[in-house]
Amino acid sequence: TQLLEQSPQFxxxxxxxxLTVYCNxxxxxxxxxxxxxxxxxxxxxxxxxxxxGEVKKLKRLTFxxxxxxxxxxxxxxxxxxxxxxxxxxxxxxxxxxxLNFGKGTSLLVTP
Amino acid sequence: xxxxTQSPTHLIKTRGQQVTLRCSxxxxxxxxxxxxxxxxxxxxxxxxxxxxxxxxxxxFPPRFSGLQFPNYSSELxxxxxxxxxxxxxLCASSGGQxxxxxxxxGPGTRLTVT
Numbered sequence: 094t095q096l097l098e099q100s101p102q103f104x105x106x107x108x109x110x111x112l113t114v115y116c117n118x119x120x121x122x123x124x125x126x127x128x129x130x131x132x133x134x135x136x137x138x139x140x141x142x143x144x145x146g147e148v149k150k151l152k153r154l155t156f157x158x159x160x161x162x163x164x165x166x167x168x169x170x171x172x173x174x175x176x177x178x179x180x181x182x183x184x185x186x187x188x189x190x191x192l193n194f195g196k197g198t199s200l201l202v203t204p
Numbered sequence: 205x206x207x208x209t210q211s212p213t214h215l216i217k218t219r220g221q222q223v224t225l226r227c228s229x230x231x232x233x234x235x236x237x238x239x240x241x242x243x244x245x246x247x248x249x250x251x252x253x254x255x256x257x258x259x260x261x262x263x264f265p266p267r268f269s270g271l272q273f274p275n276y277s278s279e280l281x282x283x284x285x286x287x288x289x290x291x292x293x294l295c296a297s298s299g300g301q302x303x304x305x306x307x308x309x310g311p312g313t314r315l316t317v318t
Contacts, residue, residue, distance in 0.1 A: 097246075124304070126306070128309075133311070133314070134311050134312070135208070135309030135311050135312050136294070137309070138306060138308065181246055181247075183246075190252060190259065190301050191237065191249035191252065191262060192239075192247070192249060192307060194239075194246030194247045194248070195246050196244070196245055196246045197246050
């Protein structure tokens with residue numbers, strides 16, 4: 094059972110376009126992380142958000158944690174082919190330690 | 205600083221066999237978690253080891269077992285392999301147990317069961 098629902102599941106856009114990926118849950122998380130995974134490799138941590146309402150920016154990527162700490166979004170401005178990959182959100186509940194992953198959003202950015 | 209490494213990178217086994225996967229944690233990390241990622245899915249938590257003891261377990265049967273060694277490296281053992289065990293097995297290390305510690309992943313071992 095996936096605690097986190099990600100949308101969209103697939104996204105194919107052209108270079109220069111903007112996009113937003115969503116991560117939603119009915120559970121409260123003490124922290125939420127975003128990862129990017131390329132084929133045949135492990136997920137690479139992009140950011141951790143901890144405080145409800147928190148916004149973090151990483152170059153062209155903007156991450157937001159919902160006020161209630163149940164959801165998050167990732168916005169990419171002016172996407173580039175190098176942004177292609179599987180974007181995974183993962184939350185840790187207050188009582189746990191395991192990362193609960195969504196199924197991921199597969200992003201393809203074409204030149 | 206050495207990152208998380210896993211071996212082997214690929215493995216093909218037959219249904220009913222046993223397999224051992226290995227993970228070396230990042231320097232300075234004492235906690236190792238194992239995840240199974242089936243094709244088209246997000247990683248699913250198998251278990252976590254902290255200072256050589258199992259610290260928590262996901263919804264996986266007992267034929268999935270593990271070990272952590274004094275140098276904090278770890279093994280994942282799977283007995284009586286089933287076709288559905290085919291997946292990418294990921295190891296992640298962190299500086300401690302608990303939600304405040306970020307987990308860093310290795311490249312994974314791709315297991316195929318035929």
